[in-house]
Amino acid sequence: xxxxxxxxxxxxxxxxxxxxxxxPSWQVVCHVSDxxxxxxxxxxxxxxxxxxxxxxxxxxxRGFHNVCRHRASRLVEPGKGHCGRRLTCPYHxxxxxLDGQLAALPQRRSFAGLDLAAHGLAPVDLEIFMGFxxxxxxxGLPSVREMMTPYLDELALYxxxxxxxxxxxxxxxxxxxxxxxSDNYSDGLHIPVAHPGLSRLFGGSYAIEAQPWVDxxxxxxxxxxxxxxxxxxxxxxxxxxxxxxASHQRQWTYFKLWPNVAFDxxxxxxxxxxxxxxxxxxxxxxxxxxxHPDARREMRAARYLNWRINRQVNREDTTLIAxxxxxxxxxxxxxxxxxxxxxxxxxxxxxxxxxxxxxRLPVAPIAGWSRRA
Numbered sequence: 313x314x315x316x317x318x319x320x321x322x323x324x325x326x327x328x329x330x331x332x333x334x335x336p337s338w339q340v341v342c343h344v345s346d347x348x349x350x351x352x353x354x355x356x357x358x359x360x361x362x363x364x365x366x367x368x369x370x371x372x373x374r375g376f377h378n379v380c381r382h383r384a385s386r387l388v389e390p391g392k393g394h395c396g397r398r399l400t401c402p403y404h405x406x407x408x409x410l411d412g413q414l415a416a417l418p419q420r421r422s423f424a425g426l427d428l429a430a431h432g433l434a435p436v437d438l439e440i441f442m443g444f445x446x447x448x449x450x451x452g453l454p455s456v457r458e459m460m461t462p463y464l465d466e467l468a469l470y471x472x473x474x475x476x477x478x479x480x481x482x483x484x485x486x487x488x489x490x491x492x493x494s495d496n497y498s499d500g501l502h503i504p505v506a507h508p509g510l511s512r513l514f515g516g517s518y519a520i521e522a523q524p525w526v527d528x529x530x531x532x533x534x535x536x537x538x539x540x541x542x543x544x545x546x547x548x549x550x551x552x553x554x555x556x557x558a559s560h561q562r563q564w565t566y567f568k569l570w571p572n573v574a575f576d577x578x579x580x581x582x583x584x585x586x587x588x589x590x591x592x593x594x595x596x597x598x599x600x601x602x603x604h605p606d607a608r609r610e611m612r613a614a615r616y617l618n619w620r621i622n623r624q625v626n627r628e629d630t631t632l633i634a635x636x637x638x639x640x641x642x643x644x645x646x647x648x649x650x651x652x653x654x655x656x657x658x659x660x661x662x663x664x665x666x667x668x669x670x671x672r673l674p675v676a677p678i679a680g681w682s683r684r685a
Contacts, residue, residue, distance in 0.1 A: 500656070522659040
C-alpha cells in the first residue's frame with residue numbers, strides 16, 4: 313500500500329521527516345565547475361539553514377554554515393559569487409580564511425583573550441561525487457558513492473566530472489508535499505497516460521527499477537519520426553556524443569537518490585533536480601543543466617529542443633501533482649494499492665515506514681505527537 317494521505321499534509325509528520333529523513337540526507341549544492349577559482353562560492357538554502365561551499369587557496373572545496381560566529385549574520389547572499397581570499401561579514405567585518413578559520417576582526421581590543429581558533433566557521437560534511445558537490449547537516453547515511461554503487465559504471469560513461477554549467481539555478485515553487493513530487497518522478501505507470509510526448513519518443517521502452525538508495529528510470533528514443541515537430545526535430549538533430557557508447561546515444565536515463573535529489577542524464581546534457589521541502593504542503597524544485605562543451609549547431613539545436621520537450625512534461629507533471637495533493641485532503645482516501653511493478657514507490661514507502669513508524673497508521677495520531685512538536 314502507498315503511504316497514507318495524512319503524511320502528505322500533517323505538520324507533525326513533516327517535523328519528523330526533517331529530523332529523520334532530511335537532516336542526515338546528502339544534498340547537492342553545485343558542480344565543481346560552478347566554483348572553478350579560489351574564492352568562488354555557491355550556497356544552498358535548506359531547512360532554514362544557509363549552507364556555503366567555497367574553493368580554498370589550496371584548491372580544495374569546503375562546506376560551512378553561511379553564518380558569522382559573532383552575531384549570526386549571513387556572510388554571503390544566496391546564490392553563487394566570488395569573495396576573493398577572505399569571507400568577510402558585512403555586519404562587523406569579522407573575516408574568515410577560506411578554510412573557515414577566523415582570521416581577523418576590527419574590534420580586536422574589545423575581544424581581549426578571544427581564541428580565534430575556537431570561533432571559525434561551523435563546518436558541514438561534504439562529499440564530491442563525480443564532480444557534484446554534496447553536503448549534509450548530520451551524519452547517518454552511507455556516502456553518496458556508496459549509495460550510487462549499483463550504477464557507478466553507467467554513470468562513469470557520462471564523464472560527469474567534465475561538465476560545465478548551462479545557465480543558472482532555477483527555483484520553481486510548488487504548492488504540494490515533497491513526497492508527491494518524488495512519487496511522480498519515479499512513477500512509471502503515468503508515462504503512457506499523462507505524457508504523450510514522452511510516449512511518442514520512447515515507444516513503450518520506458519522501464520523502472522529500484523535499488524536500496526536509488527531509483528533508475530530509462531527510455532530509449534525511437535527511430536520512427538514523431539508527429540510532433542519539436543520531438544521529430546530532436547530525433548533528427550540529436551548528434552552522436554563523442555563521450556558516450558552506442559548503447560547510450562539515444563537513451564534518456566533518470567536517477568533519484570534518496571530522498572529528494574534527481575539526475576536527468578540525456579545524450580546532450582545532464583541536469584539535477586532537488587525537491588526541497590518548505591512545509592507539509594510546499595516544495596521548492598531547484599534545478600540546473602550541465603553540458604559538455606560542444607559548439608556543433610546540431611547539438612545546440614538538440615539542447616534547445618530537449619528544453620522545449622521537457623517544459624511540456626513539466627507542465628503536465630505540475631497539473632498531475634496538484635490533482636494528487638488536492639485528493640490527499642479528501643476524507644474518502646487513506647492509502648491506495650501499489651502494483652507489483654511499482655517497485656520505486658514500494659521501496660520509497662518501505663524506507664519511510666522504517667524511519668517513521670507512524671507512517672504505518674491509516675490516520676494521523678493526535679496533534680502534537682511529533683518529538684519535535
